[in-house]
Amino acid sequence: MHELAICQVLMNQVESIAAERNARSVVSIVVGMGPLSGVEAQLLEHAYPVASAGTVAEGAELVIENLPVRIKCTECGKESEASPNKLICKACGDWRTTLISGDELMLMRVELETAPEHANTTREADGPGVTIH
Numbered sequence: 757m758h759e760l761a762i763c764q765v766l767m768n769q770v771e772s773i774a775a776e777r778n779a780r781s782v783v784s785i786v787v788g789m790g791p792l793s794g795v796e797a798q799l800l801e802h803a804y805p806v807a808s809a810g811t812v813a814e815g816a817e818l819v820i821e822n823l824p825v826r827i828k829c830t831e832c833g834k835e836s837e838a839s840p841n842k843l844i845c846k847a848c849g850d851w852r853t854t855l856i857s858g859d860e861l862m863l864m865r866v867e868l869e870t871a872p873e874h875a876n877t878t879r880e881a882d883g884p885g886v887t888i889h
């Protein structure tokens with residue numbers, strides 16, 4: 757399963773960021789995805805709960821942002837946005853273009869919850885057997 761492997765790589769990145777910042781938990785993860793990345797957003801969303809289970813990102817919201825396809829024309833040198841199935845220069849209409857972006861999948865933002873020391877203790881005490889009157 758391709759998407760699960762990708763998800764696990766993302767989780768590794770999120771975990772190291774969270775550890776670096778001393779985060780208690782992860783609120784949300786924003787992933788940027790180009791239409792030519794070859795990854796299905798739906799499958800990624802599907803794999804996400806599996807990959808994040810047991811990590812600091814468990815329960816965090818996954819947001820997928822669609823990134824545009826950008827090309828550079830080798831004829832006129834202009835950069836423009838293109839549709840994924842039609843990589844044609846918008847300026848001159850030439851098809852001799854190179855892809856600048858649109859095939860990437862990357863971690864764009866991670867929203868972390870960093871807790872002061874006191875809040876941490878409360879959190880740990882919050883479990884079965886603890887009654888608050």
Ligand SMILES: [Zn+2]
Nearest residue numbers: 829832845848
């Ligand atoms: Zn052009």
